[in-house]
Amino acid sequence: MDPLVIIGNGGHSKVVREIAILSKVYEIVAILDDCFSEITMMENIVYGPLSIVKDFNLTVTKFFISIGDNFTRHKIFQRLGLAEHHYARLIHPSAIVSKTAAIGYGTAVMPNCIVNAEATIGNHCILNTGSIIEHDNLLQEFVHISPNATLTGSVKIGMGAHIGASATVIPGKIIGEWSVIGAGSTVIDHVPSHCLAAGVPAVIKKRYEKRRQEV
Ligand SMILES: CC(=O)SCCNC(=O)CCNC(=O)[C@H](O)C(C)(C)COP(=O)(O)OP(=O)(O)OC[C@H]1O[C@@H](n2cnc3c(N)ncnc32)[C@H](O)[C@@H]1OP(=O)(O)O
Numbered sequence: 001m002d003p004l005v006i007i008g009n010g011g012h013s014k015v016v017r018e019i020a021i022l023s024k025v026y027e028i029v030a031i032l033d034d035c036f037s038e039i040t041m042m043e044n045i046v047y048g049p050l051s052i053v054k055d056f057n058l059t060v061t062k063f064f065i066s067i068g069d070n071f072t073r074h075k076i077f078q079r080l081g082l083a084e085h086h087y088a089r090l091i092h093p094s095a096i097v098s099k100t101a102a103i104g105y106g107t108a109v110m111p112n113c114i115v116n117a118e119a120t121i122g123n124h125c126i127l128n129t130g131s132i133i134e135h136d137n138l139l140q141e142f143v144h145i146s147p148n149a150t151l152t153g154s155v156k157i158g159m160g161a162h163i164g165a166s167a168t169v170i171p172g173k174i175i176g177e178w179s180v181i182g183a184g185s186t187v188i189d190h191v192p193s194h195c196l197a198a199g200v201p202a203v204i205k206k207r208y209e210k211r212r213q214e215v
Contacts (some may be wrong), residue, residue, distance in 0.1 A: 001027040005056055007076060008066040009033035009047075012126070016066035016108055019090045019105070026062060026088060042109055053080055062088040065106060065124060070160045073124055074142045077106075084123055095127075104141065122159070134171075146183070158193060168203075178208065 006013060013031070020026045030046040032053060039048035046052075053063070062171035063086050067073040087106035091097060095113040103109065104123035112130045115121065119133050122141035127133060129147040136154040139145070143157045146165040156174045157163065164183035169175065174190045181187055182198025182205075191197045194208045 001025060002088075003027055003029040003056070003061045005030045005032060005053065005061055006064045006066050007032050007063060007080070009035055009055070010067065012068035013066035013111060015129075016064060016090060019092045019108065019110070020064070020088075022093055025089060026090075029061070030056070050076070050079070053082075058082075058086060062086060063106075064088050064090060064108075066108070068126065068144065070142045070144050070162055075162060077124060077142075087123070098135075101133075110147075124173065128165075140177070149181075164198075180208075 004020055006017060006028055009031055017028060020028055028045055031052050032048055034049050036047050036049055039052060043100045044094045053156060063082060065073050065076050065077060084105040089103050089107055089167040091109040092111045094111045095109045097109060097115045098117045100117045101115045101119040103121045104125060106124040106141045107121055110129040113127045115133045119137040121139045124142050125139055128145055132147040132150045134151055134153045137151050140159040142160045144162045146163055148166040149163045150168045152169060153171045155169045158175060158177035160178040163181045167181045167185045168185060169187040173187055176191055176193030179191050179193055179195045181202060185198045185202040186200045188201045193201040196205045197203060198205050
């Protein structure tokens with residue numbers, strides 16, 4: 001099994017670790033998070049701060065950023081500076097992924113997720129529990145599709161966008177970069193970048209000018 005270093009020690013990380021174990025492809029060798037000020041070892045797993053990432057042998061080790069918040073995941077990716085091919089893809093065995101779909105590096109596909117024909121999923125995305133990504137979707141990097149959300153056919157999701165739990169996007173609509181769709185919303189129009197859209201049907205509630213500057 002290939003050694004796997006998990007970055008992040010929060011709630012999302014717990015689910016990611018379970019998927020890694022079930023994959024039978026990876027052996028978790030370390031969990032790194034700046035919540036650990038010292039390096040310790042328990043049951044053959046190293047716990048320590050992010051700064052020790054450079055101590056792992058890049059030719060054999062894979063990495064996975066298991067942080068649910070898209071902004072933070074992106075910032076950590078930039079800080080680590082590792083090339084994309086050093087990141088693992090983690091797909092839960094109960095997920096159904098079409099053979100014609102493409103899944104990016106560093107992307108997690110959670111239990112009971114469905115990714116249908118010719119969908120393209122970017123790097124470092126989260127396809128959360130029970131989400132449905134229909135045919136011909138195009139998701140850019142650092143996107144999070146929350147539990148039970150449905151992206152119907154030919155939807156496009158811009159970089160860093162977050163689709164809330166149980167939200168639905170009707171066919172062919174485009175969600176702009178770093179936008180957020182409220183939980184339970186139904187999107188029937190394109191949503192521009194850096195917006196919060198929510199409700200049934202979803203309307204734009206606010207613009208995230210300040211958050212864009214932080215990225
Ligand atoms: C395993 C896991 O846990 S994965 C994580 C999954 N997480 C989610 O699904 C979280 C989704 N989050 C939400 O829906 C939140 O309500 C957010 C992120 C949209 C709130 O964003 P904020 O920027 O804090 O917005 P805020 O709470 O100020 O609300 C702004 C407006 O949107 C409305 N609004 C917010 N969320 C929703 C929603 N889901 N549906 C309808 N309206 C909403 C508010 O009522 C408010 O409306 P108003 O201006 O007319 O009064």
